[in-house]
Amino acid sequence: MTRKPPINRVTKLACVLWASVATTFFEPNSALAQSTAFRQAIAEHAASDRALATFFQEHDYQRFWTVQGEIGTKRRAALFRAIEGAELHGLPAARYDTQNVMQQLEAAKSPRDLGQIEVAMSGLLLDYARDLKTGVLVPGAVDGSIKRERPSFDQKAVLAAFASGNPNALITELAPDSNEYRRLMKEKLRLENLIQMGGWGPAVQAEKLEEGDAGNTVIALRNRLMSMEYLERHVGVVYDQKIKQAVQAFQLANGLEPDGVAGPSTLAELNKSVEDRLKSIIVAMERERWISQPRNERHIRVNLTDFHARVYENDEVQFETRAVVGKNGDDRRSPEFSDEMEFMVINPTWHVPRSIAVKEYLPKLKRNRNAVSHLKIYNRQGRVVNRGAINFAAFNKRNFPFAIKQPPSEKNALGLVKFMFPNKYNIYLHDTPAKDLFAREKRDFSHGCIRLQKPFGFAYEMLSKQENDPKAFFHRKLDTGKETKVLLDQKVPVHIIYRTAFTLPKEGVQFRSDVYGRDAKIWDALSKAGVSLGAVQG
Incomplete structure (x- = not known):
């Protein structure tokens, strides 16, 4: 892995830069020639990037990175410091060629050299900023069911902001501005520290453990639960009530039925390594970079791996319900995309x-x-x-x-209400007469649409911003037995997401199984792009 230079070397190189070029660069007789050489170097090296070339043209080829004085030093230091921290964000550090730029800085002896450095450092900033703001990968290229484009990226705006503002502040602002991203990043650091300390210890070698069991396998389970911080210090060798409660807490955090029995599915999740969980977190951070819409406002998230739909407002869950998603088959897997809910249909025709x-x-x-x-x-x-x-x-x-x-009826495949955010994938949320499926732990049974366990409660929540008594309003329409379309006064953003790692504000970090295998594909693509488990590789 490419080793990044220590930050204190940046200031040293800045001094070397000015010592090496100051004598010739500021000679009056050669000023015009040097200016021409500087401009020509920028024009040549930026020719393949229209936005970059236009930026320098519009700013009359002013020096940006190589400008003399404190501002130049601050800009260079801010960029190198940011790239040194690229792995904190799960970015491919080796992708940003700092060594080459450092060598150019050390060897700079002419205005032409400085022009080349201007383009190289600008390109470095844009590569880093694009990856941090919009993601390393092109979503649809990883899996065709991910119907997302990388968010738009304005190169000139980033360069202009960096030129006119506080470089350190701008670098900070490049990362996704969401509490979810910040919580994921915090968990990433925690897991990396755990890896350095040896992880969670040995796996539990058992097929099933439950209350009353005793022996070495129970001790292994007890120790692993303590390492994972689900169980306080415990010296017993019997599967007692405390261990059962710890298993239940683990099950809830992993989307499993909280029966307190460490059966095959619970043990399979329990035995996953810290490295596996860290991969899920890094993938989740990449996915978070793909969603550019602001989410502090009221919105809906359907997490396909979690089999739940939730309504959020100001980062708080206002309503949640179990969901059934598309079956894990080639033509039935629910796609990932974002849209806006516009209306509901009560007593729908299918x-x-x-x-x-x-x-x-x-x-x-x-x-x-x-x-x-x-x-x-x-x-x-x-x-x-x-x-x-x-x-x-x-x-x-x-x-x-x-x-x-x-026709509309209680036996209708869509149940008694559907929620529409018109899209070319023909995906929507709806009721269902097949209520028994919501009791399953793994709920992928539909043709792609999202079935809700509590569709009436969801309807009340959607109507709560426009009706004084949303429940009474809904049932008046329902009781007619006639198909009725109800427009929402304010459209509600809908994000159909796929997160094997995510956070809930009150429950903390959650992990789920990779039901469609999409996160495995994303990790593989990130690895090929240069992302690594830095803490593991030392």
Whole structure:
């Protein structure tokens, strides 16, 4: 791994720089030539970057990094200090070629050299700033189900701010301004310290442990729970009430049913190494950089790995409910994206997506035209068609000309209410008659949409900003039995996210399983980009 220069060397090199060029650079007879050489060097080296070239043109090729005096020293020191701390943010430190720039600074002897340094250091700043503000990776290139673009990045604005403001303050402001990012960063440092101290100790070699058990495996479980800070100092060798409560606390923090029994799924999570958890945190920090929308305002987060939907306001959870997400299959996994909730539909009609109609229902109708009798079939004119008049065997996935719908009812696949944030992926939140699925620990069963365990409570929360009695308003519409569209006075941002590591303001750091395998792909891509577990590698 590239070793970064110590920060005290920056000031030393600044002095070397000015000692080496001052004599020739400020000779009156050569000033014009030197100025021309300086400009030409910048123009040549910035030619491939239009934003960078334009910035220097608009600022009349003023020296930015090599300007004489305290401001130049501060700018250089701020940049090198930031890059020294790149690994604190889970960034690929070796990606930023500080050694090359240092060598240029040491060897600078002419205005042309200084022009080249101006471009090199500006490029260094922009590379670091882009990665910290918008992420190291291109989301969709890692996994096609991640429907996010890297947030926009204004190179000229970053350079201008750095030129006109406090360099150290600007560097600080580059990181995502969210409490979630700050909490993740704090956890990253904690885990790195744990690795240096040897981690959580030996894994627990057992298939199942529960209250009343005793022996070496219980001691291993007890010791690991103490190392993880779920259990205070304990010297017993029996799986007692204190150990059970510690296991329950661990289960809650890992999305497991808190039954207090250390079964296979609990032990599998318990035995994950500190290094594995650190990878999840670094991936979560990268993911946090992909979401550019402000989230201090009221918004909805659906975490696919957590099988929950939550409404936040000012970083506080206002409402939460269990959720069912897309099944872990190629065409059913729920995508990740952000949008805005605009309205709800009470007593909705289910317009069966064509993919479901031709893949699932057409084969059934071919075998028995009276199958799925709860659904109605419509022709292209929007009229209900008598099934007896249709030869279903004559159609296939490509030429099936009918639409299939389910009228409003308690048995409707969408339940009694759906929540819409119109998007090209045809994903929305909705009720469901299949209530039993919410009792499962792992809840990936849908075709991609998000089913809510408490849809009525969610509706009341959505209406709470515009109705004095949201519950009464909702039930008046519901009791009509008719499909009713209710617009939200104020659109609510929706973020469908995927976090195997995240924080809850009151519960602390949480970890979840990589249900779709996406975080493993992201870590692999980050590793290839140069991100490493710095504390592990010393």
